[in-house]
Amino acid sequence: MDGFIPVSRVFFERNVFDVAPTLLGCYLERSDSSGTVGIRITEVEAYAGERDPGAHAYRGQTARNATMFGAAGHVYCYFTYGLHHAINLVTNRVGVPYGCLIRAGEVIRGEGVARVRRESARRVHPVLPPDLARGPGSLAQALGVTLLDNGADLFGGNWRFLVPEQQTALPVTIGPRVGVRGVAGTFPWRYWISGDPTVSRYRSSI
DNA sequence: CCAACGATTAACT
DNA sequence: GTTAATCGTTGGT
Numbered sequence: 001m002d003g004f005i006p007v008s009r010v011f012f013e014r015n016v017f018d019v020a021p022t023l024l025g026c027y028l029e030r031s032d033s034s035g036t037v038g039i040r041i042t043e044v045e046a047y048a049g050e051r052d053p054g055a056h057a058y059r060g061q062t063a064r065n066a067t068m069f070g071a072a073g074h075v076y077c078y079f080t081y082g083l084h085h086a087i088n089l090v091t092n093r094v095g096v097p098y099g100c101l102i103r104a105g106e107v108i109r110g111e112g113v114a115r116v117r118r119e120s121a122r123r124v125h126p127v128l129p130p131d132l133a134r135g136p137g138s139l140a141q142a143l144g145v146t147l148l149d150n151g152a153d154l155f156g157g158n159w160r161f162l163v164p165e166q167q168t169a170l171p172v173t174i175g176p177r178v179g180v181r182g183v184a185g186t187f188p189w190r191y192w193i194s195g196d197p198t199v200s201r202y203r204s205s206i
Numbered sequence: 207c208c209a210a211c212g213a214t215t216a217a218c219t
Numbered sequence: 220g221t222t223a224a225t226c227g228t229t230g231g232t
Contacts, residue, residue: 045213054213064228081214082225088213101213120216137214147227179213 001027001038001109004162009155011163012072016091016098020046021191023089023100025170027108027162030143035113037143038160039105039133043192043199045177047088049097054177054184057097067151068097075159077140077150084137085145089154089161103178103190105133106198107142114142135200171195 004027012019021044029038047055049068056065056078067076068090076088076099088099107114114132118141133139154161171194176185178200192199 047213056213059229062229078213079227080212082212082227084212084214084225086213103213135214177213 001029001162003165005165007161007163009071009073011161012089012091012154013093014091016046016048016100017189019089019091020044020100020189021172021174022163023102024172024191024193025164025168027160027164028089028102028105028143029109029160029162030145030149031158031160032144034117034144036110037107037114037117038109039139039143040108041102041105042196043102043104043190045101045103045191046189047099047101048189052184052187052189053182054180054187055097061097065097068099069095070151073154073161075149075152075154077145077147077152079147081137085140085147086136087140087143087145087149101136102139103136104192104198104200105139106196107132113144117144118142131198134198 023041023044026041027038049055049057057068061069071094072091074090076090079085088101090099092098118132133142152159173192173194174188175190177190
């Protein structure tokens with residue numbers, strides 16, 4: 001992918017609050033037999049395990065969240081609301097269940113495939129691109145994610161992660177996370193590219 | 207075993 | 220702004 005270069009797993013073996021803002025502008029790609037879709041990440045949230053009442057891992061390890069407790073650079077995928085999938089990229093080291101929810105992105109490869117997968121998003125506007133990957137559920141749908149992707153490795157297999165070739169200082173806005181209730185909903189652990197139209201329209205739930 | 211609900215979305219009014 | 224859709228996971232009986 002033009003303008004992006006590979007990076008090692010060390011990128012994810014850092015504190016989640018260091019990783020989260022540096023994910024913005026990076027390239028995330030998933031391939032399967034139906035095609036390849038790649039996005040430029042525009043919105044993420046940090047989830048900090050036992051320190052974070054809003055995190056799945058807050059109450060310890062379960063069968064569902066086990067991937068978060070594993071090695072960095074893997075995909076934690078979960079199913080929620082009976083119909084949506086969402087993905088986190090696992091950070092830090094084994095045993096520290098921190099990760100970044102990928103909330104939104106700009107589809108820059110495989111838009112045709114993404115449009116087919118996101119048929120319901122088609123009628124947004126006759127000319128402008130539809131909301132292909134705006135919000136975690138939409139993003140997962142555009143990428144073709146299923147629960148089989150839980151535990152997938154970003155470094156090998158059908159996923160790929162690249163960083164921008166040019167280190168440009170993106171304008172970043174920080175604010176409360178979406179859909180997180182209680183005190184954890186006040187933590188400013190959401191990061192997005194300022195003014196980017198692909199960022200989810202949802203706002204704080206507090 | 208069972209009831210409640212969720213890191214949401216899209217279609218309503 | 221409000222709400223139905225929809226089911227795996229969780230935590231309490």
